[in-house]
Amino acid sequence: MATPLAEAYGPWGVIAGGSDGVGAAFAHKIASQGINVVLVARRGPVLEASADEIRAKYGVEVRTVVLDLSVPDAISGLARATSGLQVGLFVFNAGADDISVPFLDKDLDTHLSLVRRNCAAVMEAAYRFGAPMAARGRGGLVLVTSGAAWAGGAARAVYGATKAFDLILAEGLWAEWRSRGVDVLALVLGRTDTPSFRRALEAMGDGPPGELADPDDVAEAALAHLADGPVWIYGSADPAGGSPLGALSRRDAVLMVSGSWSANTEEEDKV
Template sequence: MTDKYGPWGIVAGGSDGVGAAFAEAMAARGINLVLVARRVPLLESAADVIRRRYGVQVRTVPLDLATDDAPVELADATADLEIGLLVYNAGSDDSTADFLDREPADHLRLVRRNCVSALETVHHFGAPMALRGRGGVILVTSGAAWAGGATRATYGATKAFGLVLAESLWAEWRAHGVDVLALVLGRTDTPSLHRLLGDEDQPLGGLADPVEAAEEALTHLGDGPTWISGSADPAGASPVGALSRRDAVLAMNPR
């Protein structure tokens, strides 16, 4: 794993949930880590746990990836490192509302974090991977990317951007030895989902395990372009792919 994807990996959104699961799984494989997240205490706590458990080097970079300067700050903070694996997982939305009930600035923050910063970050770290002829990129996206959904318009649109971006880069970079994977998650047991549903203290049934999702993605990183976590046919078509676009949207919006 370190020969192909080391010696350093970045996990954007690496302080909890799926990102923390990726960080632990990568550290268990011997990859040194750069963890990126907004909340400093949670970020430092996650880094300390990984250092104690796995003995790898961990660098923390406190950043809000929805800001204009975040990709440049991340590039500067890692300029002395050889990054062989990038996991861009910083794309959740902790609230849900009809499109007009949210301010344009809220929508634009999602676009900045999930589209603009993702693109700039992948471009910066992907270029040296392609030159070296090895490396990997995982863009964590969502089942919300399959079709439009009420109350999730901008979130779903940004996740569709990530899905198509990853698939396109897989087509371009596989000849350069760089593996790219779009990891499509369904409802996953993360703090972000619990905040969205307003039930932080109550267990939810039927949710995917973030540890299993991260392990699955790393195991199948070379099986791109797309991996649908938890699916009976994870490398297959969209679950609404056989439907017309209208019927797919209606299937995503039962109300």
């Protein structure tokens, strides 16, 4: 018997950035409900290991697509690779920024790569995979964004801008597609226990990370509230509400989110 999730969003789900962390958690949650999954990521061996685990555990079909989502033809390639599948759920989870450094301390190609992955690829995926959902009158799209979208901040100007793009895109698509049977959710995450986040902490030389959200809990909450779009702020007392910085002026919000980086810079300058 099909589960409610499979009836609403099956028979296939695509998880972009599905090899570990939140993406892998989504893959397991979706597969546990009887939905076949397509895992998309750059690292082939990690991707195949995750696929083998899901097949063995849940008995669903699993396909893998080794793909760098920052290259210009990535999503057209993904569409070709899944052309024979009826995709009812698409989760775009790729797009972490491993190292937060000042804008001019990264080369231009790195910035452009991040924009292609977090903006152009997300928009193209929504277009290519959302159109058949809207035509069928059934489907779901989850865009994983970040608290960095709420305001600009030092050392993450481009990353925050791309995540704001994802947030606004999801809200707009929700408004357009809600009457066409397609659920759209911007999943706003804070500090989450993922390999990419821990790599970022290590690269910056930060100490213990403190309390982190569990990826399994994140994926479970997002799927449970997919129909409650356009936004779900994981861990917030008001998860469907607005920006937690809304009471501040834009200037004060930027200064606040830049505070930790500024403090660290000042300490380095004293050494």
